[in-house]
Amino acid sequence: MGRRKRLVSSSSSNPQQNNNRQPQQNNNPQQQSPDPPIAPPKWGFIFKLSLFSIPYFYLIFFRFSIDSELRRSIIINAGLSLAGFFVTVRMIPVVSKLLLKRGIYGYDINKKGTPSGKVKVPESLGIVVVTVFSVVVILSQSSNFTANSNRHAVYDTALECISFMTFLGFVDDVLDIPWRVKLVVPSIAALPLLMSYAGHTTIVIPKPLVPHIGIEILDLGWIYKLYMWLLAIFCTNSINIHAGLNGLEVGQTVVITYAILIHNIMQIGALTDPEYKLPHVFSIHLVQPLLATSLALFSYNWYPASVFVGDTYTFFAGMTMAVAGISGHFSETLLIFFLPQVLNFLLSLPQLSGYIPCPRHRLPRFDDQTGLLTGTNDGTLVNFFLRNLGPKSEKSLCIYLLVFQGIACGFGFLLRHFLAGWYK
Secondary structure, three states: OOOOOOOOOOOOOOOOOOOOOEEOOOOOHHHOOOOOOOOOOOHHHHHHHHOOHHHHHHHHHHHOOOOHHHHHHHHHHHHHHHHHHHHHHHHHHHHHHHHHHOOOEEEOHHHOOOHHHHOOEEOOOHHHHHHHHHHHHHHHHHHHOOOOOOHHHHHHHHHHHHHHHHHHHHHHHHHOOOHHHHHHHHHHHOHHHHHOOOOOOEEEOOHHHHHHHOOOEEEOOHHHHHHHHHHHHHHHHHHHHOOOOOOHHHHHHHHHHHHHHHHHHHHHHHOOOHHHHHHHHHHHHHHHHHHHHHHHHHHHHOOOOOOOOHHHHHHHHHHHHHHHHHHOOOHHHHHHHOHHHHHHHHHHHHHHOOOOOOOOOOOOEEEOOOOEEEOOOOOOHHHHHHHHHOOEOHHHHHHHHHHHHHHHHHHHHHHHHHOHHHHO
């Protein structure tokens, strides 16, 4: 692999690339002094986050009566995911050294003018997460299903879509491909998923509208598949454009995946037909490894970040959650979990469409005297929060955004479960 050649140009426009790093070109790494090792993982922070898993396992073992075979497959996958967490934590420092040697690093723009802004930060560390995730999913597939199981085809299709988007993300980290290409390629990557989709294409008419429409269930056919296709494209790109702060890309993924896990377990506990439970089990088999490996990356990427995730991770995480939602047959609920990403997309639309000039980095403005970020007029949720809440530190702003993400997921549960008896 050649050295990274990714130069910042004032005339270039890449509205999806909002990661808070400024790529640099390393022309002769042999003549430079060895880079210091990256900071160790933030174990205390990860331990606090791991406490949120208690309600999840409470639902599995105590709240719902889950078939022993299904529970066994979930626990096996959880054990493999836990092993994947420790492997990812161990491999990130190793791969970071290799990336620094190859010149794949950047500087933190949100710390420009401070000593931290001059530190080389390795990026594209999402490649470690993807590798470990793929191994865990393959091992889980081998452990939980027999050779004659038709679930292998679903696994293979999911890995095909995810691997294709991961490849695109890493190519973008190295070559900086145009953002329009990044909109088109996910549409191709999602096609195998739609071709193998065997779920329903119907929607339940809200009860208040049934007397006016005259039917309770409406089959949308190809229109429903078109919706899922667009959802896959949106999810893949939405994590990438809602970025720019240490820990924001991984943090929003962690929050959404946790909500997906809770939703799947609640559905498994509520459903009676085993055939309707299997899609949710498959979704769990994808999301548990995603959560575990993301937490490992989060331990290095949380403020102050010692690694950057790169587009490799954002495309991978978005496509994995899209595959989990579509294959698990809860694409409508998934879209509600992505409410902050929807708002960020709507705010970004004038710049994405070219109606308003779009700079390369739509980041907030950093004041090196106060250490605070102030909002700009760029159409992102990050700048929207700063314009309305006032200047914030990078860490506190990220916490605000992640709390908002959690509230959006809670709102999804409210609509999906507590209002279900009246509305649907």
